[in-house]
Amino acid sequence: MAIDLRTFSSPIARRLFFFFFLAVTLPVLVLVSITFFQLSDYMANQHRKELQNDAKYIGMNLFERLQRVGIELPRVAATRTPQSLRVDPVHTAGDDVLLRLVRGVGAGDPVWLHPGNADQALHEKLYEQLAAPDSEGRDRPMRIHQLGTNPTVLFASLKVAPDSYLAARVHPEFFWDPEQLPHDKLSCVLAGKDVVVFCSVDPPARFVEAFASARADSSLGSFEWEEGGATMRAVYWEVFLHGIGMNRNWTVVLSQPEQQLFATTRQFQATLILIVLASILMALMFSIGHLRRVLRPLQSLRMATRQVADGDLRKQVVITSGDEFQELAQAFNSMTERLAGQFDQREALMEIDRVILSTKDSRNVVNEVLVQAQAFPECDSLLVAMQDEQVVRLKAAGDGSHSAEDHQILAHKQYAQTLSQLGNGEEPLVLDDLPAWLPVLPGTEACSAWLLFPLRVSGELSGFVLLGTRNPANATNANSGWAVQVVSRLSIALTRARWQTDLYRQAHFDDLTGLPNRAALKVTLSRALERSTRNETRVALLFIDLDRFKLINDSIGHAAGDIYLQAVAERIRSCVRSEDAVSRLGGDEFTVLITDVLPEADIATEVMTLVGRLLQNIPKPVRVGLHELRCTMSIGVSIFPDDGQSIDDLMKQADTAMYQAKRSGGNSFRFYAQEMQAASQQRMELESDMRQALESDQFQLYFQPQVRMDSSHVQSAEVLLRWNHPERGLVPPGVFIPIAEESLLIADIDAWVLRAVCKQIRQWLNAGIEPVRLAINISAAQFQNPRFVSLVKLSLSQFELSADHIELEITEGALIDNLEHARQVLNELGEFGVRLAIDDFGTGYCSLAYLKTMPIDKLKIDQSFIRDITLSARDAAIVEVILQLSKQLGLRCIAEGVETQEELDWLVEKGCEVFQGYFFHRPMPLADFAKLLSSQVSINRV
Numbered sequence: 001m002a003i004d005l006r007t008f009s010s011p012i013a014r015r016l017f018f019f020f021f022l023a024v025t026l027p028v029l030v031l032v033s034i035t036f037f038q039l040s041d042y043m044a045n046q047h048r049k050e051l052q053n054d055a056k057y058i059g060m061n062l063f064e065r066l067q068r069v070g071i072e073l074p075r076v077a078a079t080r081t082p083q084s085l086r087v088d089p090v091h092t093a094g095d096d097v098l099l100r101l102v103r104g105v106g107a108g109d110p111v112w113l114h115p116g117n118a119d120q121a122l123h124e125k126l127y128e129q130l131a132a133p134d135s136e137g138r139d140r141p142m143r144i145h146q147l148g149t150n151p152t153v154l155f156a157s158l159k160v161a162p163d164s165y166l167a168a169r170v171h172p173e174f175f176w177d178p179e180q181l182p183h184d185k186l187s188c189v190l191a192g193k194d195v196v197v198f199c200s201v202d203p204p205a206r207f208v209e210a211f212a213s214a215r216a217d218s219s220l221g222s223f224e225w226e227e228g229g230a231t232m233r234a235v236y237w238e239v240f241l242h243g244i245g246m247n248r249n250w251t252v253v254l255s256q257p258e259q260q261l262f263a264t265t266r267q268f269q270a271t272l273i274l275i276v277l278a279s280i281l282m283a284l285m286f287s288i289g290h291l292r293r294v295l296r297p298l299q300s301l302r303m304a305t306r307q308v309a310d311g312d313l314r315k316q317v318v319i320t321s322g323d324e325f326q327e328l329a330q331a332f333n334s335m336t337e338r339l340a341g342q343f344d345q346r347e348a349l350m351e352i353d354r355v356i357l358s359t360k361d362s363r364n365v366v367n368e369v370l371v372q373a374q375a376f377p378e379c380d381s382l383l384v385a386m387q388d389e390q391v392v393r394l395k396a397a398g399d400g401s402h403s404a405e406d407h408q409i410l411a412h413k414q415y416a417q418t419l420s421q422l423g424n425g426e427e428p429l430v431l432d433d434l435p436a437w438l439p440v441l442p443g444t445e446a447c448s449a450w451l452l453f454p455l456r457v458s459g460e461l462s463g464f465v466l467l468g469t470r471n472p473a474n475a476t477n478a479n480s481g482w483a484v485q486v487v488s489r490l491s492i493a494l495t496r497a498r499w500q501t502d503l504y505r506q507a508h509f510d511d512l513t514g515l516p517n518r519a520a521l522k523v524t525l526s527r528a529l530e531r532s533t534r535n536e537t538r539v540a541l542l543f544i545d546l547d548r549f550k551l552i553n554d555s556i557g558h559a560a561g562d563i564y565l566q567a568v569a570e571r572i573r574s575c576v577r578s579e580d581a582v583s584r585l586g587g588d589e590f591t592v593l594i595t596d597v598l599p600e601a602d603i604a605t606e607v608m609t610l611v612g613r614l615l616q617n618i619p620k621p622v623r624v625g626l627h628e629l630r631c632t633m634s635i636g637v638s639i640f641p642d643d644g645q646s647i648d649d650l651m652k653q654a655d656t657a658m659y660q661a662k663r664s665g666g667n668s669f670r671f672y673a674q675e676m677q678a679a680s681q682q683r684m685e686l687e688s689d690m691r692q693a694l695e696s697d698q699f700q701l702y703f704q705p706q707v708r709m710d711s712s713h714v715q716s717a718e719v720l721l722r723w724n725h726p727e728r729g730l731v732p733p734g735v736f737i738p739i740a741e742e743s744l745l746i747a748d749i750d751a752w753v754l755r756a757v758c759k760q761i762r763q764w765l766n767a768g769i770e771p772v773r774l775a776i777n778i779s780a781a782q783f784q785n786p787r788f789v790s791l792v793k794l795s796l797s798q799f800e801l802s803a804d805h806i807e808l809e810i811t812e813g814a815l816i817d818n819l820e821h822a823r824q825v826l827n828e829l830g831e832f833g834v835r836l837a838i839d840d841f842g843t844g845y846c847s848l849a850y851l852k853t854m855p856i857d858k859l860k861i862d863q864s865f866i867r868d869i870t871l872s873a874r875d876a877a878i879v880e881v882i883l884q885l886s887k888q889l890g891l892r893c894i895a896e897g898v899e900t901q902e903e904l905d906w907l908v909e910k911g912c913e914v915f916q917g918y919f920f921h922r923p924m925p926l927a928d929f930a931k932l933l934s935s936q937v938s939i940n941r942v
C-alpha cells in the first residue's frame with residue numbers, strides 16, 4: 001500500500017494518525033521491550049547455566065574416573081604381585097580405564113614394571129615425585145602426578161609399602177574423552193589457580209591470568225576475558241578430590257566467545273526488533289489506510305462545504321461508505337438542496353424588491369412577481385388581479401407566464417364576487433375546487449388546491465392573488481412561507497405606487513382647483529422654452545392675480561374664498577385653448593402659458609385675445625351661498641425670448657407686469673416693459689432698506705389730531721408713521737406700508753410704533769404735558785401675533801402708563817380673518833382697559849355681528865365715503881347708516897378724511913361729533929404736535 005503523504009496535510013489526519021499510531025505501537029514497544037530485556041537476561045543466564053552444567057558434567061565425569069582409578073589401584077595392589085605385574089604390567093580396568101602400572105621398588109632402584117624405556121625421563125621424574133613428600137604434608141594413599149606440559153601426562157600412585165609405590169599412567173582419553181568434551185568451547189582443567197592439567201587447546205596466558213584473578217572461594221563462578229578483541233565468557237567448577245584421597249582439587253573451566261554464547265539471544269533480539277518494525281509498519285499502513293477511509297469522505301464534505309460557502313448551493317456529495325459519513329453526506333445534500341431552494345426563493349423575493357424599488361409602474365412589479373413565482377416549487381399557477389386596472393395575469397405551470405390579455409380578462413362581476421369572498425379578512429382562503437371563473441390554462445387544470453390571498457393597497461382591499469398548486473400539502477407551505485411574503489411585497493409595491501402617484505399629484509397639482517401648481521408650471525415652462533429655442537417659436541406667460549380677493553376671504557371666510565377660487569380656475573380653463581397650460585401658483589395667483597407660437601404669428605394679438613376673454617369672463621359674479629362674489633383681475637405678460645431667457649426671468653417679469661397692472665387700479669393687463677423692472681427693483685430695495693430702518697431709527701412718528709366739534713379742542717390723535725430715508729427723504733406710508741405688509745415686516749414696525757408711542761407719552765408726562773389719547777394702527781399681521789396682547793401690556797407697563805392713554809385701530813379684515821382669535825384678543829385688551837376702534841369701517845365684507853360680541857369702542861368711517869359724501873347719495877347713505885348704527889350700539893364714531901366745511905356740516909347735521917381730516921389738521925411731526933398740545937388750555941377726554 002503506497003503511503004500518500006498528502007494525507008498528512010490535514011491537521012485532523014495528523015492528530016488521528018498520531019494517536020492511532022501511538023495506541024498501536026506503544027503497547028507493542030512496551031511489551032517487546034520488557035520481553036526483550038527479560039528474555040535476554042533469561043537466555044544469558046540459561047547460557048551461563050548451560051556452560052556451568054557442562055563444566056559440572058565434565059567435573060563429575062572426571063571425579064568418577066578418578067574415583068575408579070582410586071578403587072582400581074588398591075585392588076591391583078592387593079591382587080597382583082610384582083611378579084605378575086612384571087609379566088603382565090598392563091591392567092585394563094574395564095573398557096574405560098586403561099592403566100599402565102609401574103612399580104617402584106625402593107629408592108634409587110626403581111623397578112619399572114612397564115616394559116620399554118621410551119618414557120625413561122618421564123619415569124624418573126615420576127619417581128622423584130613419588131619419593132617427594134606430599135606438598136601439603138599429608139600422607140595420602142593415592143596421588144595424581146602431573147608431568148610435562150599440556151598435554152600433561154598423568155600418573156596415579158599408591159603407596160603400597162615404605163618406598164614402594166604402585167603407579168599407573170592414566171591414559172589421557174580416560175579423563176578427557178573427546179566424545180564427552182564440548183567442541184565449541186575451550187575446556188580446561190586446572191589444579192590450583194594456575195596449573196593447567198588439561199586444556200582442549202593451548203590456553204592463552206590471559207585466560208589463565210583471568211581465571212587466577214577471578215577464582216574465588218566458591219566452587220562455582222564465572223569470569224570474562226579478552227581474546228583478539230572479542231569478549232570471552234568463562235565458567236568454572238571446582239571438583240573436590242580430597243574425598244577420594246587426592247592431594248588437590250581440580251577446577252574445570254569452560255570458556256566460549258560471548259558472541260557465540262549469546263548468538264541465540266542475539267538472534268532472538270533481532271527477531272524481536274523485526275517484529276517491532278513489522279508491527280510499526282503495519283500500524284503505519286493500517287493507520288494511513290484507515291485515515292484515508294475516514295478522510296476521503298471528510299475531504300469530500302469539506303470541499304462541498306467550501307463550495308456551498310462560495311455560493312454553489314447545487315453541490316452534491318457522493319459518499320457510499322455505508323457508515324455515518326454516508327448519512328452525513330445525505331443530510332448535507334438535503335440541507336443544500338433546501339438551502340438552494342430557499343436562496344432561489346430569497347433571490348426571487350429580492351428580484352421582486354429590486355423591481356419594486358426601481359420602477360414606479362405597478363404593472364412591472366406584477367409582471368416580475370409572475371416571472372419570479374416560477375422559483376417557488378409549490379407554485380403551479382399564479383394569478384394576480386387588481387382593482388384599478390382590472391387586469392388579470394396568469395402564471396401557468398410549465399410554460400411560463402401568460403398575460404391575461406392573451407386569454408381572458410376577468411369580468412368585473414367575477415372580480416367583485418371574488419373580492420366579496422375575501423371580505424375584511426387578512427388570512428387567505430383555501431379553495432378545494434378550481435374557481436369557476438378561472439380560465440383554463442396549461443397548468444391550471446392540474447392544480448388541486450387553491451389559495452386566495454387578499455391584496456390590500458393602503459389598507460384597502462384592492463385585488464387578490466390566486467395561487468394554484470398540484471399538491472394540497474404545498475398549499476400549507478406556501479401559505480406559511482413565500483406566498484405570504486410575495487403578496488405582502490405586492491401590497492407594499494402597489495401601496496407605494498399609489499403613494500407616489502399621490503405624492504406626484506400633491507407635488508405637481510393644486511389640491512383646491514386640481515390645476516398644475518408652481519412646480520408643474522416650471523417643468524412645463526422649461527420644456528416649452530427648450531422646444532421654443534429649438535423650433536424658434538415663442539412663448540407667452542400670463543400672470544393673473546385677483547384684485548382685492550383678500551376681502552372675500554376676510555369678510556366671508558376662507559371656505560367661500562376657496563369655492564370662489566375653484567370657480568375662477570374653471571373660468572380661466574374655459575377661456576384658454578386646450579393647448580394652453582393653466583396653473584395656480586397659490587392664493588389668488590394663476591398663470592396661463594401659451595406655447596409654440598410660430599414666428600410669423602402675432603403673439604401680442606394672441607395674448608390680447610386671451611386677455612380680453614379673461615377680463616370679460618372672470619369678473620362675472622359667482623354665487624357662493626347667499627353671496628354673489630366677484631373680483632376683477634390684474635394680468636402681467638412676459639414673452640420668451642423677447643423679455644427673458646430663463647424660467648425665473650419670465651416669471652419675475654410677468655409678476656412685475658401684473659404688479660404694474662394692479663398699481664394702476666387693477667382690472668387691467670400689462671405687457672412686461674424694461675421700466676417695470678426698475679420699479680420692481682425699487683420695491684425690493686425699499687424692502688431691504690426697511691429692515692435697516694428699524695435698526696437705525698429712520699422711522700418717525702407723525703400725529704394727526706382728532707377733534708370734537710363742541711369743544712374744538714384736540715381730544716385725541718392718530719399716530720401715523722413716516723420713514724425718513726437717508727437717500728430718498730421722507731417716504732410716505734402709502735409706499736412702504738404695503739411693501740411692509742407683503743414682506744411681513746409690518747409686525748415689527750407696529751411693535752416699534754407701539755413702544756415709541758408709549759415712550760413719547762411717558763416723556764410728555766414727565767415734562768408736565770398732559771397728553772391726549774393716541775390711536776395706533778395695528779396691522780392684521782401684528783393682530784395675529786400670539787404675543788400681541790402681552791406686547792401691548794409690556795409696552796404700557798414698561799413706561800408706567802395706564803391703558804386709557806392709547807387706542808388701537810384695527811381693520812375689519814384683521815378681525816374677520818380669525819373671528820375666534822379676534823374675540824379672545826379684544827376681550828383681553830378690553831379687560832385690560834385698552835380702547836379699540838374699527839378702522840376703515842364700511843369698506844370690508846362685514847357681517848356686523850361681531851359688533852355685538854366684541855368690546856369695540858369706536859367706529860372710524862373710512863375717508864373714501866366722506867370724500868364723496870356731498871356728491872354721492874350712496875356714500876351719504878352709508879355714512880348715515882354707520883352713524884345711526886354706532887349710536888344704537890352705543891359706540892363712539894369718528895369721521896376720517898374731512899377736508900371741507902360742507903363735509904363737516906353734513907356730518908354734524910347727521911350727528912357726527914368727532915372728526916379727523918385736513919380740514920382741521922394734517923399729520924404733523926412731533927415738535928408741532930407737542931406745541932399744539934401745550935397751547936391747549938384743557939383737553940377733554942372722550
Ligand SMILES: Nc1nc2c(ncn2[C@@H]2O[C@H](COP(=O)(O)O[C@H]3[C@@H](O)[C@H](n4cnc5c(=O)[nH]c(N)nc54)O[C@@H]3COP(=O)(O)O)[C@@H](O)[C@H]2O)c(=O)[nH]1
Binds near residue numbers: 720737778
Ligand atoms: N400699520 C400701520 N399703518 C400705518 C401706520 N401709519 C400709517 N399707516 C397706514 O398707512 C396708510 C397711509 O397713511 P398716511 O399716508 O399717513 O395717511 C393717513 C392720513 O394722512 C390720511 N388722511 C387723514 N385725513 C385726511 C384727509 O382729510 N384727506 C386725505 N386725502 N387724507 C387724509 O389718511 C391716512 C390715515 O388713514 P387710516 O389709518 O385709515 O386712518 C394708512 O392706511 C395708514 O393706516 C402705522 O404706524 N402702522
